[in-house]
Amino acid sequence: MIPKVAIKNTIMKKIFYILIIFGFYISCKAQTVPLKNKFDDNLINNAYYKDIDNDLIKFIGTWQYSNGNEKFKISLKKENNNLVNSTLRNLNYTEDVLYGEYQYINTNNIEVINTLANIDAYTDISQHLIYGNLLTDRRGYPQCFECDPNEIRVSLLIEDPERSYMNYQMMVRHLPGDASGSPERIQIIIRKNGMVALPEGAPGDDRIPVGDIILTKVD
């Protein structure tokens, strides 16, 4: 017959090992950081920068601007827990991020860019022409003097596939619809992040609509 003390010891040992494993699990599990606090400190290896307040969701959808011949149509989707592997900084982390593609038809009714069909084309979503997740309030440049103090905008990279050297940034503000029938819209401001050193023989004109545009949700 096994003594009671021995049984008790065996049970305690099992509990101990379970707790050890649990402890390792807790310690190794990614640290979750609110996405809007991503740059409060140095980036953390293996962290998960999560859109805890669902600030990105309201930007998801298809949005369109039309004025005569000119048409700008943007499709935005959200990816959760997207892996970022930075060899330069020697760190990995995951984050919630928006990505998208777009179509632009200029005032001469020429379709300059149309990559809408690529919205689900890439497994590496950083390959999409629109990509980003920087949450900022009204103080983020370009500042929003009309925004409420707590209103959150998102800043995204947007790329012209034939001029990837242009370093465009797109600030997006969400304008909700209202009971009076005003549709849900986004206000975008596209600009370059500083001077652009053109490659040899490369053109320097903008093919996409820089400046301030309001797009209405169509899907």
Add this chain to the structure above:
Amino acid sequence: MKRSILKNLKPFLLLIGLLFTLNGCLKDDFSEDVESTEVITKNNPKYIIKTLHREEIRRNQNLVNKLKQNIFISPFGENTAGRNTNTDSLNITIDESYAIYIETADGSYHSYTFKAIDNAQPELMKNFILSLKEDGSYKEILTSYYLTEQDLEYYRQTGSLDFDTSIIYSNSTAFSANIDVYSRELMPDLNSSCYDYDLGTSCSGSQHHTWEERFQCPIFLGTVTGTPPSQPILNLDLNCADNGGSDSGDTGDGTDDGVPDGDGNNNGGGGDGNPEGNEDPVITIPIFEDPTVDEQNCAALYNFTTSSYSQDEFNFLEGQVDAGIEKGFVVKADPEFPGFSTDPIQSTNDCEEIPLPFNTIIYAVMHVHPTGCGNGTQPMFYTGDLNTLYKLASRYNPNIVPSVGDSNALFTVYMTVENYVYALKIEDLDKLSKIGDIFSNPDDKKDFNDKLLIDFKNSDDSTLTPSQDHLAAALLKFLEDQDLGISVYRSLQDDIYYNPNKPPDAQPSNWKKLNLKPNNDLDDSQGCN
């Protein structure tokens, strides 16, 4: 029973300890390193001190003409395109790429000190000095400094400020005599030496001074026996011709072997053998090492922004601060260096950034961040401007216009905003080259842009438009965090002008290198001059 409880609790205690340890390790991984910054200022109201680069020295046509006429060793001789001028007979190479220029506050005197390399003894520190004489010509002096590594290290750590604020100055008979005698040493057929001259003792004649009393001495560099051993000992080796200066001040070891005593055991005096009795003063700052990156950058800023060539462009951009379109100029190397040519560039839309055309002779770009469009552009550099600085350096081909040289100090992004002109300069090109990798990786590029945008945000929500000082401090913090090897300088617009009544090397300039205070506020107290 107690023992049993303790025995059972042991694993739990171990587990808790382990968890605490793991948690502690996690935090340790992300702790920030705090570095202290030491700023050394160089300021002496009695003198104007500048590091001049070759192009600016050449701009002083008066000096060049005098040199060509009056001296037989000219760093501006036939070999104008090269970096160095070799004086074969003396086996001395004069590094003409830069000089320390000193001018008395009243403008009555100036000198140029060049680094000289004795090809037979390259480890020996020598300087070649052109010192203005009363008659308008230049006296030539070749000095030799015997420094131990300890001396040099002391100079690096603590001595620079002392030296910079304490200029060698003497119009004493002894010193002048030696200088004059030594000037003849520059003649090709002379290689003998007859003077060892210790500056430390020469200042006091027969009386010894302590290091603390050195400012009372007309020549102070050096110490005498009995002073703290940590002070640098600088010996001016005054070799002389056979036909002059026989009344040597060398009493250090009783020999005329051309080797300094180094122990400071000299009693001064000497040099009475000056046959001409020349009383012209000599003021110099010894060059022991090449100028720092900061000094080179400051010199390049001075050269460009005090040039008569650049004034129209700066004035034009000052007038464009209220405009809507961003405008600017590219600065191209020109065979008529130090002249340069500029081409106008501008953005195609309001509030848009300028595209910089590809050209391998562009070494700088000037542009304005205007306020007259929409909500205006921010009066600060963005990530694209940082990348442009790297592109300027990586694309520039120094072989097309060799006389311009290829110093990293050339490459500059100027930005004109309200009241100020800012300049981005390279501090470390290896570090800056990282930016090429950043821009080629979408995730790194995204984080790079996003981080600066967040840093630029005003901490005070009630004021949406951040001040220039806030933006500049944010940029500096960003550059520090990213370790990009970029320095930021700024000058008041009003301090950038060309005075046609002043010689090129005496133009007004007031560039400041921007730094961060310990609390991360902007510190603009480090002047270039």
